[in-house]
Amino acid sequence: xxxxxxxxxxAHEGLKREVYLDIENSSWVPEEVVKAMLPFYGERAYGxxxxxxxxxxxxxxxxxxxxxxxANFLGCKNVEEINYTPGETEANxxxxxxxxxxxxxxxxxxxxxxxxxxxxxxxxxLLQKYGFTTTKISVDREGLINLEELEKIVDKxxxxxxxxxxxxxxxxxxxIKEACKIVKEKNSESIFHTDASDAYGKIPFxxxxxxxxxxxxxxxxxxxxxxxxxxxxxxxxxVERILEGQIGTQKLWPGVENTPLIVGFTKASELxxxxxxxxxxxxxxxxxxxxxxxxxxxxxxxxxGPKGEKRAPDNVNISFLRCEGEALTIELSLSGVYVSSGxxxxxxxxxPSHVLVAIGRRFEEAHGSILMKxxxxxxxxxxxYVLDVLPKAVERLRGITxxxxxx
Amino acid sequence: xxxxxxxxxxxxxxxxxxxxxxxxxxDATVSAVAGNPACGDMITFYxxxxxxxxxxxxxxxxxxxxxxxxxxxxxxxMIKGTSLEDAWKISWKRVxxxxxxxxxxxxxxxxxxxxxxxRAIRKYYKNKGASPxxxxxxxxxxEKQALEEEELAKMLSKRMKLEGEK
Numbered sequence: 001x002x003x004x005x006x007x008x009x010x011a012h013e014g015l016k017r018e019v020y021l022d023i024e025n026s027s028w029v030p031e032e033v034v035k036a037m038l039p040f041y042g043e044r045a046y047g048x049x050x051x052x053x054x055x056x057x058x059x060x061x062x063x064x065x066x067x068x069x070x071a072n073f074l075g076c077k078n079v080e081e082i083n084y085t086p087g088e089t090e091a092n093x094x095x096x097x098x099x100x101x102x103x104x105x106x107x108x109x110x111x112x113x114x115x116x117x118x119x120x121x122x123x124x125x126l127l128q129k130y131g132f133t134t135t136k137i138s139v140d141r142e143g144l145i146n147l148e149e150l151e152k153i154v155d156k157x158x159x160x161x162x163x164x165x166x167x168x169x170x171x172x173x174x175x176i177k178e179a180c181k182i183v184k185e186k187n188s189e190s191i192f193h194t195d196a197s198d199a200y201g202k203i204p205f206x207x208x209x210x211x212x213x214x215x216x217x218x219x220x221x222x223x224x225x226x227x228x229x230x231x232x233x234x235x236x237x238x239v240e241r242i243l244e245g246q247i248g249t250q251k252l253w254p255g256v257e258n259t260p261l262i263v264g265f266t267k268a269s270e271l272x273x274x275x276x277x278x279x280x281x282x283x284x285x286x287x288x289x290x291x292x293x294x295x296x297x298x299x300x301x302x303x304x305g306p307k308g309e310k311r312a313p314d315n316v317n318i319s320f321l322r323c324e325g326e327a328l329t330i331e332l333s334l335s336g337v338y339v340s341s342g343x344x345x346x347x348x349x350x351x352p353s354h355v356l357v358a359i360g361r362r363f364e365e366a367h368g369s370i371l372m373k374x375x376x377x378x379x380x381x382x383x384x385y386v387l388d389v390l391p392k393a394v395e396r397l398r399g400i401t402x403x404x405x406x407x
Numbered sequence: 408x409x410x411x412x413x414x415x416x417x418x419x420x421x422x423x424x425x426x427x428x429x430x431x432x433x434d435a436t437v438s439a440v441a442g443n444p445a446c447g448d449m450i451t452f453y454x455x456x457x458x459x460x461x462x463x464x465x466x467x468x469x470x471x472x473x474x475x476x477x478x479x480x481x482x483x484x485m486i487k488g489t490s491l492e493d494a495w496k497i498s499w500k501r502v503x504x505x506x507x508x509x510x511x512x513x514x515x516x517x518x519x520x521x522x523x524x525x526r527a528i529r530k531y532y533k534n535k536g537a538s539p540x541x542x543x544x545x546x547x548x549x550e551k552q553a554l555e556e557e558e559l560a561k562m563l564s565k566r567m568k569l570e571g572e573k
Binding site: 001002004005007008011322324325326327330334343351352362363364367399400401402403404 | 412413414415416417420423424426429430431440444445446447448449450451468469470471472473475476560563564
């Protein structure tokens with residue numbers, strides 16, 4: 001199988017330009033972030049932060065200093081509220097399962113929306129096997145959560161509500177502050193969790209302003225290294241450990257702290273926040289250039305998610321009718337443009353993105369969807385290159401679709 | 408909702424990039440469709456059949472992934488110049504082998520391509536009002552699978568519409 005992949009890679013040789021827009025699924029790590037991490041692998045602070053020797057104390061000092069910065073970016077009261085996990089998936093697992101463990105005597109009801117990330121969806125499915133129930137609130141055609149429904153659904157049995165701050169696929173910015181207020185008014189014992197992985201570094205997000213109890217942050221979504229994420233746990237909120245082992249500087253996640261990754265994540269955060277407004281404006285400008293350009297040059301397309309200020313500044317998600325998404329990702333890749341699709345073309349019955357289905361897209365529209373995210377590192381020329389390549393790719397694949405009726 | 412790696416082989420990639428016998432055939436003797444856009448794949452075959460019941464030309468149109476395009480394309484090459492009886496004997500396994508193998512989750516693409524071909528052959532005889540001995544009345548494996556996939560898609564689309572109206 002790997003021989004096949006070597007051949008696939010050979011087909012990419014000699015590309016004039018490459019534009020990576022698949023930030024949703026992984027990202028490169030900028031040189032300045034890697035540089036910040038390197039000394040912590042071999043020069044200093046590579047000890048275990050709980051041990052009584054120089055390298056351990058260096059590690060402890062480093063982790064505490066870095067965590068102060070992260071706490072500041074997130075608007076936390078103190079560093080103890082920051083819990084590092086190996087990523088967004090693990091942070092969401094800790095938030096949901098850890099809360100279910102600690103609140104199980106108070107109730108069994110968990111409330112999420114129809115468009116939560118896969119990790120949240122799958123964890124709630126797991127919890128159903130252990131007697132918890134999941135109620136999903138609906139979203140409108142732009143992916144906005146229905147607050148009236150939330151108010152009706154949250155009751156005394158509700159131990160946890162988990163709603164992402166920005167939808168990862170279609171970029172809808174959710175009214176998290178209002179949602180949290182509604183939840184607390186209906187049941188002050190309910191824990192409010194938000195996956196803020198697509199909000200952090202993209203929209204103003206401070207945990208204190210949003211009054212949330214738990215918040216998930218992913219490192220690679222702000223171009224930090226993979227393998228690290230954060231679960232913010234508000235002081236006084238009881239979340240139980242879901243893994244057991246040697247406890248070090250953090251109570252909620254056992255194992256040896258990964259100092260270089262913490263440094264890398266902090267560095268990526270600094271870069272995102274040192275000129276937050278400038279970065280956001282840049283992402284938004286490129287986002288709008290990309291969306292505008294596609295609508296101008298490609299017929300029969302649909303924007304998934306809201307427009308303008310209601311949309312995350314980096315998110316572009318477009319359905320190309322009569323063009324299947326997986327084929328389009330391959331076609332674009334061969335031209336050096338790297339994106340992902342909401343088509344899940346790996347089953348006999350291909351179930352496309354649950355988010356696109358929830359906002360009312362037909363299956364055939366969801367199968368032809370492409371997700372792209374802009375960053376502060378992308379240039380106007382990158383977008384122009386995409387706008388040059390994409391219409392040709394869509395046209396060729398539509399030519400293969402031909403007169404096949406797909407509507 | 409799970410994802411798996413899709414290490415397509417060079418033959419599939421080549422056929423994806425340069426499919427053979429692509430496009431609608433205006434003077435086709437018969438055409439048939441398999442799949443449903445809701446499943447993410449749909450194939451149409453066009454066959455030009457002569458009086459000796461030999462496929463003179465075949466072409467296709469395909470809405471689908473790379474495996475879908477590659478298997479459709481190879482089927483048109485495999486059946487060109489063959490008798491309908493021989494074309495009927497083609498199985499999805501042979502098609503999968505002919506493209507150099509497929510990731511197992513993509514086997515259904517080959518099944519669908521052969522399903523469309525067999526439907527076209529069946530339709531040809533139905534139009535003609537004939538029924539050769541080798542053509543079994545019972546649907547072939549590929550035709551059954553195609554039908555099943557289409558019905559699942561219809562069911563899901565229907566359920567979605569109902570949910571949309573709530």
